[in-house]
Amino acid sequence: MPNVLFICTANQCRSPMAEVIGRDLLTRAYPANGWRVGSAGVRAVDGYPATPASATVAGRHGFDLSRHSSRALSAALVTETDLLVTMEAAHKQAILRAFPQASDRVFVLSELIGRSEDVEDPIGLAFAEYERTYHLLEEWIGQALPRMVELMGE
Numbered sequence: 001m002p003n004v005l006f007i008c009t010a011n012q013c014r015s016p017m018a019e020v021i022g023r024d025l026l027t028r029a030y031p032a033n034g035w036r037v038g039s040a041g042v043r044a045v046d047g048y049p050a051t052p053a054s055a056t057v058a059g060r061h062g063f064d065l066s067r068h069s070s071r072a073l074s075a076a077l078v079t080e081t082d083l084l085v086t087m088e089a090a091h092k093q094a095i096l097r098a099f100p101q102a103s104d105r106v107f108v109l110s111e112l113i114g115r116s117e118d119v120e121d122p123i124g125l126a127f128a129e130y131e132r133t134y135h136l137l138e139e140w141i142g143q144a145l146p147r148m149v150e151l152m153g154e
Contacts, residue, residue: 003081004148005081008121009088018119026148030149046070085106112140112151
């Protein structure tokens with residue numbers, strides 16, 4: 001079963017939204033693969049909920065983040081994950097410093113679609129920025145699906 005992990009800083013805004021978007025898009029586009037999709041943060045503390053704005057935005061698009069619980073990226077998660085997709089280049093660099101063995105499995109989301117941009121953190125910004133982040137994630141993950149599947153050998 002292919003395993004994808006979306007990664008941001010605290011695992012409370014971007015990566016939880018990316019997780020539900022990614023799970024939905026991968027399952028609809030490639031239903032036979034039995035995807036395992038999760039999220040984590042490079043500086044996360046375990047057990048925190050998604051931010052209220054992230055949960056509200058996801059809810060407006062049909063996703064429930066009410067049970068989301070943040071988790072820190074760990075050696076075990078890196079080992080069991082086929083593809084690590086970060087929101088920022090800084091996240092990728094942090095992972096490569098801590099887990100150099102993952103170098104062939106970690107990519108910035110924008111890299112997967114031939115770009116070199118970060119998905120900026122909306123924390124503390126206006127609600128409209130959370131909505132903009134959601135739509136950017138939906139667009140980029142949708143575009144990245146074929147590359148993600150290829151990288152996992154599916």
